Amino acid sequence: MNRYNLFFFFLILHVSGFTAKAQHKETATHKVHSIENGKVYIITQTKASYKIDSARYAVFIPEGITSINGVLIHQHGCTMEGRGMATAYDVQYQAFAKKWNLAIVGPDLYAKNNCHDWKNPGSGSADALLTTLNQVSVLAKIPSLKNAPWLLWGHSGGGYWSQAMMAAYPERVMALFSYSPGLNASFNYPEAAMQIPVMIRYAGPEGDACCWESAVRTFNELRKGDGMVSIALTRYQNHNYSFVRYMAIPFFEAVMQQRMPEKAASGFTAMRPIDRSKAWLGDTASLNIYPERHYPGEKLSASWLTDSITAVKWREYIITGTITDRTAPPAPYGLKLLRRHNMTVELSWKADADIESGISHFNIYKDGNLINRFPSSGIYQGFDTNGDNAFPMTVAPLHMEITVAANDTGKIEISTVNHFGLESAKVLCPR
Template sequence: MKKLRIRMFFIITYAFMALSSLCEANGRTVTVPPTSQVEKRVVSSGTIYRVVVKHADTANYAVYNVFIPAGVERVRGVFIHQHGCGMEGRGASTAYDIHYQAFAKKWGLAIVGPDLYYRNGCNVWKNPESGSGPSLLEALEMIGNASCHAELKDAPWLLWGHSGGGYWTLAMMKNYSQRILAAFCYSPAFDPVWDYPDAALKIPLMIRHAGAGDANASDVRCWQTAVNTFHKLREKGGLVSIAYTPYQNHNYSFVRYMAIPFYESVLSKRLPTGAQGSFKEMKDMDKTKGWLADTLSLNTYAYDKYPGDPAALSWLPDSIVAAKWKEFVITGTVIDRTPPPVPYGLTKKRLHNMAVELTWKADADIESGIKQFHIYDGARLIARFPEHGVYQWFDTNGDDAIPMSVLPEMKTVVMVPMAADSTLSISTVNHFELESSKVAFQSK
């Protein structure tokens, strides 16, 4: 695999504030360990914490950016989005990704964007035993203390990994299987040779690969990784599926459109509901209530209606995921058929007789994010925000948010006469061109 030269659309600037030794939330006061060095940045939808975990006996270190949604009293799970080989320095973008932030807000999740900086690159960090596993645990505990979310260290995980990060995800299933709610691998590499513990067979896993178009050199073996992992787990009753998209390649796939509904189905069935929300309280899936998918014919079946050997087919958590899986493997994407949520927190301020300042907030569409906003005077479209391009997109290679920093404030000035004050409204447009209802601005 070649290291990719990445065009940085935006450079992340860390305008973080160091945390004091005490934090308060929900009536609790917690002492932050003095060695934690946790920093934070408040964004419109929550708080992003940043910590560097160094290894005392080596030059290796890891940087973690962790998003916690505003208003979440208890973190119920942790979504860990692991970059691939040669993509060190890009992991932070996931914490700033408004699409994933909306997903996290809905389910009460924290988002972890790791950047693993190790000598010899992913040849070291792809194996959790090298330190990338323990450093994650350390980071979660440190940020849990600093944010007054001590439950973070025991919350169950959703794992996501691309290429070398996919290998890391499979290795985490071997080493930390009892902590994992579900896993999604985007073209995992290096064809692991280990056996998995019985606890790993309970983890719903989806593996996407691109067949001949994937990275299949002898030292990468993405196609073989997908097929061999599938057979190894499925033959033992593992809850694993393959999403084969032959018209794409190693670095080009709209995987989040498949991964998010897959995760949502599993979360609805496995997420702990107890007071503590620990991974120890995860519920087991009932595999007989799932669906099966034939990767050759693309037919899908209710588990209890299939007449053949279920171990030969992919296992999916329900009929909705089965339908989206079929769409994804045929078309390479999953179409969003519902409009996005409406903007909220709208204000307007007259600057002079022709200019009005508009501000608002908006949650991203969980299915397809935010493309832009439309501003209306009555029924007439008078402006788009941003004026050109899109509000946020993602790079299919690595699934990184673009821009890779804090997004522009939802604020603009429109030129309209005073007579239009009562007729100004706004809507959200998602990436499948579906538009929310219009919402009227209120005077500030």
């Protein structure tokens, strides 16, 4: 081989090696958005070896917390890319996170063939998530985020993905809520997955023609191994229409009360086992509910429920398609009143959403009489009944001007109203 051939030979080796390195190079971009209740870290992952084009995650961390007890991963379904970010800005989920010291993750997975590319963890969707949690743990200076257990929530193709993640990472999953799981979801679940409480919602063959078989199959696969799974048929709804958060949030809370590690740490902390003595079973035909030890029929055909409260809510959800909130929301706080000129003042305040049913609006009173509301029409924030995404995604700042004359000494009060029309205590604005 002459010297020119040798030159080109080594040049080809060099270029080939560079190309190989470039193909495996991972890139990540991030930005941080400070909001009223905390911070949202927006991370985008790309990697040539992924089957997906990119993965973007919006990660909400509540203000003032220094350790994370768990991570709610709210995975969108097929064709829902671009809307997952809304979960991190959802005031109801933010209140849920604040109560339990959780991080909230709203993924957006992008791929040429949509969910058929990202539905399996090996596509890069699992690696991108794990990489993001590691990066946010550093950015937020919260080491416990890296190994905190997961609350998985998935809709349709996202239901398939979340069930696949449970099969692949059972030691990381605290609970799973699968909303109309699709794409013929069926897995060889390991024994460890039988220790994870699971709830599956579907709308039956009439309202969920594409996916109801996946829901029933998953229920049967887990129950035959004595898995802790329930199934909820809301037959008057459909695949893309359900008030799932009203059932999913209390389901997650019941599980966390039993499974959450005693103390979060920077390393992995094992979750506590479920107390089977508290479990109830629900007859999927009659909807009668019983303590597990007293169930009169074939137990492995019944829905397994964490406790009596979950059992009651499961039955209500199947019958009505929702869970009625019967408690008032928390009252506003941090109220301020600033006079702008002789006839107007500016009110400002802070508020935590009702974990059960969010925030519809705020009422403004003067001397006990309702004089205004915020916003002036519509709602402060709601959610769609398809992907469970918050709207509007970014809520308006909590301040408004009202007419109050300079010599008017009447008392100004503000209250919060949730989506079931229940009102908090009125809080007085200091003068």
